[in-house]
Amino acid sequence: MNALPKFFGAADPVAYGGKAAKDPLAFRWYDKDRIVHGKRLEDHLRFAVCYWHSFCWPGGDPFGGETFMRPWQHGSDAMAMARAKADIAFELFRLLDVPFFTFHDADAAPEGTTLAESVANLNAIADLFEQKMASSKVRLLWGTANLFTHRRYMAGAATNPDPDVFTYAAGQVRAALEVTHRLGGQNYVLWGGREGYETLLNTDLKRELDQLGRFVSLVVEHKHKIGFKGPLLIEPKPKEPTKHQYDFDVATCFGFLQRYDLLDDVKLNVEQNHAILAGHSFQHEVALAQALGVFGSLDINRGDDLLGWDTDQFAMNVPELALVFHDMLKGGGFTTGGLNFDAKIRRQSIDPDDLIHAHVGSMDACAQALLAAADMLDAEALTKPIADRYAGWTGAEGQAILAGQRSLADLADRALASGLDPQPRSGRQEYLESLVNRYV
């Protein structure tokens, strides 16, 4: 397969054309060098293209087969196919002019007949990646290991009832972490794809949680051992593929990390679609991760509010993104994290250029949202009303309460003695909602 120049219709990287651009493939908002709050847009958004959805998924769903018919998925030499896939991937990175990419071990290199062979395949493709990265701008946002597709993992990896599966997973993660390190990855992700259960009838919940705690601890220790500086990232998801996943949501992951003393080394990779599957808004999950000190990175996509599974659609939802970026910017923005497109084109989007349109449309939506967020922050549109609303807590009595200088009895006595009758104040929700509409 040597079809590279012909796969995509476009030959030149997508360029910024402004809001009135005529070219269907121009960026209308993503002017990567535009300075916002002292940083280039590219450095704020830190876009990453992911391997799995864009280059590995053939377009199947539970009721239908392959639709995309990618040439690199129809050949007999698995390593040659993997190299052809890498060629297309790096061509897309170039066309989109993105600063980052992400991958699982299984995305990049074919599984061998033994773990040793799988690791060797991965390292061979990592050599190719190194070479390609040398001649391109793209860097590695994070790597990860696929511990959920193979049938050996059908009952989990770390939480498997069989310690040999735990051990096999350890072998895979070591290799993936080391490859990530070698390629300069800025984070390493652990997605607990099948770390959960299908039925409690056959499950020892307590034991499985301890296994999971142990596994993550092992990865933390190894990270330190090899000098990998980036954080580990756990990605909350409540369900799917399993009925219940231990990394249910941000709050659950926080409790887990705290319980196994992992807060120093592990942060969270929050995804919009996983947030809503857990019954939370994306903004909630990001704000909570920030409040709890575990904000790491974002899988930027969107789910369908009316569907109960992970649709992983490209994010086009500007008003929702603007509020998320508002909170993120307020908290200082990304350090090692970024916006990873854990998003797939619909299985009917079978033209190669649909891949480009999807990324460009979503990058533009993110850029527009970030600019709106920056404007809201500059105007203190939301921060000022919030500060005013809680002003009472910055007074002497509020501070004394929070500092532990008042007992329940102190407070009760004061309430009784003073005939305290606090009057409610308007929450002004509609005003704030319409105010936000002025910015997006």
Add this chain to the structure above:
Amino acid sequence: MNALPKFFGAADPVAYGGKAAKDPLAFRWYDKDRIVHGKRLEDHLRFAVCYWHSFCWPGGDPFGGETFMRPWQHGSDAMAMARAKADIAFELFRLLDVPFFTFHDADAAPEGTTLAESVANLNAIADLFEQKMASSKVRLLWGTANLFTHRRYMAGAATNPDPDVFTYAAGQVRAALEVTHRLGGQNYVLWGGREGYETLLNTDLKRELDQLGRFVSLVVEHKHKIGFKGPLLIEPKPKEPTKHQYDFDVATCFGFLQRYDLLDDVKLNVEQNHAILAGHSFQHEVALAQALGVFGSLDINRGDDLLGWDTDQFAMNVPELALVFHDMLKGGGFTTGGLNFDAKIRRQSIDPDDLIHAHVGSMDACAQALLAAADMLDAEALTKPIADRYAGWTGAEGQAILAGQRSLADLADRALASGLDPQPRSGRQEYLESLVNRYV
């Protein structure tokens, strides 16, 4: 109002009649003195009737008004009405022959024009309760304070933007806790009814979490100060009335208690309907609470799987309850907790005896479920397959891994060197499901 003897149709306590009982109001399964696993059924199940749904709720919903027309809710002397209500309540306790009841301050006594008056009202009714308890078997499972109905709490109690509301709530909780203590309550509940937010646009999440942590800490300190021995119980609920509640589910509450160092003094009161609103099975929430060491008590009711709000229906779902009680029994059953009927009859169930039918039907469902659970445990129907499934982890290598005696590299090296190829084993879910059907 002196209508006591006429309110309910029944005059004698409901009695056990066996499965073939003809009397519509006999217990068919709840033979309170039957010994199961060394304890009387009554002592296993520890039923409590709640005040709020059964004696306070008038039958309204968001689209309709009062349907029940209870005589004690139609009078001009609030304290007289409260006493009449207590008469009916204790009459129901007697008819149902339940060992416990539960209440909020606002259920028992009318709010006064000042906090002082409210507290005085509560204490006056507590006097009446003491007197009635002296001549009846019923004891207090727990008390709590209503921090969500009055408009002063519209934006939360502990998490209110106004520290004066926090202070007022402290006054209410001190009184309710002390009354609970005086009445021999075995637990004290904190339900965070409006400890959450309606919109993040006006909310400082981090600050509110700290406020909530402080509040619970104050209650813990006061409990110790007054010598109250029972645990505090937090009741997880994900939403409703607010859009998001901080006590979302068991995992979230655990993380919160851990973060604010409250695990020693606070346990959880788990409710079926809140579990499913959070996207969890009731069994999951109970099993997780046990695994995390925070299991306290149960609000026994059931939600409608197809509705998105808290329907609080009487639990009639025997197969579901059997699995919950299985896990609970396996863990030793209740200590201070019990089965509190946080359940309301439908608003169309306007006959006084509907209250009796509902409790009796649900008590029977619980008894049937507990007996099935005990049988399953005796037969090791589920415990044996689970022990077998995880047997690998009790071997030397499994133990070494869990004990931290293997590094990631150790495991990876072994996997590589041994050509490890673990084979999956059947999860046998359908077999286990049909096995459970033999017991319920």
Add this chain to the structure above:
Amino acid sequence: MNALPKFFGAADPVAYGGKAAKDPLAFRWYDKDRIVHGKRLEDHLRFAVCYWHSFCWPGGDPFGGETFMRPWQHGSDAMAMARAKADIAFELFRLLDVPFFTFHDADAAPEGTTLAESVANLNAIADLFEQKMASSKVRLLWGTANLFTHRRYMAGAATNPDPDVFTYAAGQVRAALEVTHRLGGQNYVLWGGREGYETLLNTDLKRELDQLGRFVSLVVEHKHKIGFKGPLLIEPKPKEPTKHQYDFDVATCFGFLQRYDLLDDVKLNVEQNHAILAGHSFQHEVALAQALGVFGSLDINRGDDLLGWDTDQFAMNVPELALVFHDMLKGGGFTTGGLNFDAKIRRQSIDPDDLIHAHVGSMDACAQALLAAADMLDAEALTKPIADRYAGWTGAEGQAILAGQRSLADLADRALASGLDPQPRSGRQEYLESLVNRYV
């Protein structure tokens, strides 16, 4: 009560100020006289303020009481209160400069001790409305009867097991329809609030559907008898207050109207929040109503995608509205229908001016959406790709198939004989989504 001039802070009607307006209460998009597709914006959008949420709801929810403390809800003379309420209502209509309002009988006038008294009260207030309408621009979009709040309707009105309740409801509807006619109402709405069931255990589904069919037929006949020209409107809602409502969604209502031969006289009033509670997008429900020829009017609000009950929030969701208005405009827009604000401010929005902010913000969101919709139509942004996609069906063979000129065997024979192998074409979803983002 003579508090009129002081209730709202604003004294002058809200005016259009353009996007850069400084006044927090200016319209930024709603320039009512702007001509779009040959019609004034006001005539496109046909805004109506509703009585129930804005003037009748006290701010309660299932866990809390009144928050708003409206002066007209705290008096002993019910008719005087109703008049005071009307004063405030018409003052709000004036301030918002809306062309329409809507009400239930129970919103406008207090229920009497008999039906006759209730009807008399309603007519007395209708006199007042007539008088107020004479000196203002506001007209009546529709009226309706409240057949769900009173306990007599707890088991439904038309579908009640008791024919006397059906009869009582007939009395109420006749009066409300005649008052609507007298006030020049352009439609009459039937919302089946409790036409559904709580449990199938006590329900005869078939019988209740026939009762409902009969009831609507009676109203149709009466409408013709009195010369009321507007359509009846049924409002789909899947659940809440009942577990299941017979007017579940557009498709269900269509089947019902067809079955009882009501399609000529009855159209649908579609609400966003009810659409999502039924598992549909708002755009779906509107598009389907148009496809089936039953589109009538819109209750413009929005639900919370993460909550399972009818939150009836003010619509601020411009991108969603733009697609709905796109389809509506494409179909010719409203005839007798309009945008009725079946929306309530949050119960924490206790300042009188919150009512104004909410309406203004939502009117602006609608105006912005309509302008975007018109631009999309002008550019054929969506209509052209759709026409192209189905072009095959406008060819000879496609037309022959649709016209019934091909049998299954004809088609099968052609497929076999020609070795037919149709190739899929891209659905271009991501491109279209990003295209829409250019307009909103």
Add this chain to the structure above:
Amino acid sequence: MNALPKFFGAADPVAYGGKAAKDPLAFRWYDKDRIVHGKRLEDHLRFAVCYWHSFCWPGGDPFGGETFMRPWQHGSDAMAMARAKADIAFELFRLLDVPFFTFHDADAAPEGTTLAESVANLNAIADLFEQKMASSKVRLLWGTANLFTHRRYMAGAATNPDPDVFTYAAGQVRAALEVTHRLGGQNYVLWGGREGYETLLNTDLKRELDQLGRFVSLVVEHKHKIGFKGPLLIEPKPKEPTKHQYDFDVATCFGFLQRYDLLDDVKLNVEQNHAILAGHSFQHEVALAQALGVFGSLDINRGDDLLGWDTDQFAMNVPELALVFHDMLKGGGFTTGGLNFDAKIRRQSIDPDDLIHAHVGSMDACAQALLAAADMLDAEALTKPIADRYAGWTGAEGQAILAGQRSLADLADRALASGLDPQPRSGRQEYLESLVNRYV
């Protein structure tokens, strides 16, 4: 492959052993010859094993690959594999002693490179089925065509934007219908797998509904032409694989059939999991199908109330099934329909005998439920209270209203003149719920 005797562990058909049976594989409730309401249990339940889940699905899910490793799915000669699969299928039918099976064309025979070849393959396997049926008791409940797996159908079959796809589908359906006819199938099913849309942005809803109406009409005409006596069955499903499916639920399908004048020839095949995905209880969908006269057959399985996708688990939910069967028995039971196991074992259930356990467990659950239903009917446990509740409608006035002998004015006048004040009566929901618990 000649591995038949070794695939399943069991060699003899599963036999009835009674409730106390020790054999894990005995039936405990399903005594097929037991007479209930004048018919054998086997003739009431009419169980059918389906081909697709049990013999075609390899155990994959969106995040994982094959787990089952069925020998007949790992060979190079597709027709030989299809024959080996048939051997195993008929062996399972024999072991389970079921009276029926069901299949799609694509389940039975491999797709060829042309439609002609596919049809030939199907007919060749149909020959084999005929032969096997001759020497076994199993008959064909229904056949159907798979119009959703192949990429040509990615945008629907009948509702495809390309009329050539419609035509190709016609070719497939003719062949499948004729094979079903030849094999003595008692029904023919149309499941609209992708008859729906992914996004309204590229969809002409009205046109697609007309296409679907035309397609079903063509099949009806062909059925008559070839003398196929059984009904066509449409299977409601709201979503998955598409975002919205036109056969959303029973009410929607009824409206569709009515609109295209198909009610005489088409009934519905109702599935539990599809019911709950549509927001309905299974009992609701069955009761509604009966009320509307479109009840045909049942896909017996169960979904997970907490998951948003079609899990198609084996039905083990006795109390739920008992109510469904109660309504079904009340309506006379099945005519051509039956209980088709559209159910799949979990992907971790990798032992061949898991297939047997799953079917046996579910057959037993159904048998237990049917017996409970028959007992409830015999005791008039539910039918009597319902008849009493609606008794008013059987009186003279109730009948007159329903017969159209009263106008709205008549009723209103009576309500006014008589001072009608109907009093609500208890719905007795809790009593009825606990009553049902006595039977299951």
